[in-house]
Amino acid sequence: MNPQRAGCARADQDVLVVLFDEVQSLDVTGPVEVFTGATYAAEAAGRPARQGYRVRTASLDGTPVRTSSGLTLVPDGALGQGPAPHTLLVPGGDGTRSRDPRLIDAVRELAPHASRLVSVCTGALLLAEAGLLDGRRATTHWMFGEKLARDHPEVRVEADRIYVRDGQVATSAGVTAGIDLALALVEEDLGRDIALTVARHLVVFLRRPGSQAQFSAQLAAQTAQREPLREVQQWITEHPASDLSVSALAERARLSPRHFARAFRAETGTTPGRYVDRVRLEHARRLLEDSADGVEEISRACGYGTPEAMRRAFVRNLGTGPAEYRRRFRTTTAR
Known part of the structure; x- marks a missing residue:
């Protein structure tokens, strides 16, 4: 990852969130709320219009998906359509364990065109299946750390971490840890003041450091x-x-x-x-x-x-x- 300092924010960051059946809804909406909130906060602070995020969602065929909690999410389009994203975000959920080869292939094809690759919860399992975590440090939900390590011995699993960043790849633990990671990325891209504004709006801590254990x-x-x-x-x-x-x-x-x-x-x-x-x-x-x-x-x-x-x-x-x-x-x- 290329750190950005406050006042030197990257322009027009396109965030693409991958959707699939049985996705965990909070893994999607948590980071989306952070990135969208950061754009509003940057505008309210008088930042140039280019300093913000364009958030898009996409499923395999551009069709609606049903989350693990029963909600239906309607994507903006199909994977592979539209411009290459700056940040490709893969959420978790029961659907990550189906090992759908089409979904894995789509993520594998998109990843090289993204500047930043992010997973939330068991989204790391999809990244690992696509070979995108080979030789890297990574984490996932505490319930699946052993599975990730067992199925993908080439991945250096740090199962007790809230999130782990290795180069341009960032992986996070379950559910709310995706918000922690998204806030850390906003702080890197747009500065601490914008990240703090978003954290206050969402009534969460600005930063639980990635090194913090998943369990207090x-x-x-x-x-x-x-x-x-x-x-x-x-x-x-x-x-x-x-x-x-x-x-x-x-x-x-x-x-x-x-x-x-x-x-x-x-x-x-x-x-x-x-x-x-x-x-x-x-x-x-x-x-x-x-x-x-x-x-x-x-x-x-x-x-x-x-x-x-x-x-x-x-x-x-x-x-x-x-x-x-x-x-x-x-x-x-x-x-």
Whole structure:
């Protein structure tokens, strides 16, 4: 991909979205809303008319398709008709697993003419079938990461990522991750101010970094059934720098430490200590990615106490220290 800086946006970017039966509707409409919203935002900001996106949809024969949720989408035309797109976007859904040779051939023929190739969710399976991910890093919905790796060993699958960018190819995880990736592309093309305007309009975060895991600590663990334990889970998330020892958390839940530890594990599937560790690690990663705070300040804000304690947690879980993690993140997002 060729990064574009604010004020140097590429003109007239044509986005073509591939439609097929049993496509996931949100994989289509999420990115479409982002790109369309960016065009409106650019116009409202007084940008030149050429700084925006033309979004088109196309199916194999130009006929309507039925999504996996039962909605009917009417495409603008047939694949192969019209100008070559700047961005070719392949969404996911049950239809990607049919391995329709006509659809795969159409994507394979279109891809070399596009400057940017994007997939959402299991759209990566179609790209892989077309041989377009060979030798590249890629991700997909967490349920299909193993399948992608097994069926296409030539693809370097990073199944825990929200999205992965490798050259002119970008792949994202399931459903809402397509919005994250689309916002990242808008920020690259038109600048942070336009991307932020779109994110605010859609009431989503401007950027969940691609390196973020598909599951947060709250999603990876089960939600406790009993209200006191659910309140403790929320407290941990909101107060990572507090005393989060078993005894302190048990007191908050109004249980004995032994009873609390047993109940927490039984209802969430993990121990209190492991849950706390993951929450603190996630919080530290976000601060390293999104703030200019130093490692010492971040270690205190996340409850590690010392930079060395945070460094050990990073090395143990991510294989690298905090400073190197920040450097890699900034290098990746600057591409």
